Amino acid sequence: MTKLTDYVKTAEAAEILGVSQNTLRKWAEAGKIPMRRNPANGYRLFKRSDLEQFLKKLDQPTSNKRPK
Template sequence: MLEREGFVTVKQAAKLLDVAPNTVRAWGAAGSISEYRHPVNNYRLYKRNELEELIRMVHQSVRATRNKKPR
């Protein structure tokens, strides 16, 4: 049900971001990524579209850094 609404679990978020699940938890606890809670079991959830936007921003930043000419 929650997947249809665009939510993913810690494990799915970690795979999408190519990091360890504990890294996802730490980023959520630090407020670096938005964390949501399952209404029944209180598990951590993340919005897929927010994670995909984070990936796009990182890729753009990397491209911009690579395209800078040395002074």
């Protein structure tokens, strides 16, 4: 069962990812990172495990390296 403690608000999520809050909001609206809304107040919520997965994707090397 998911608990509210499994989620963080925009400011903390942005700090975890190392980006601005506005960047995180844009990524969420574009569907690049999953976002939920708190039903009580409408705040954006980001699941900690989703943030970890997102960081792991960024850490993977790409095979489309440009020649020097």
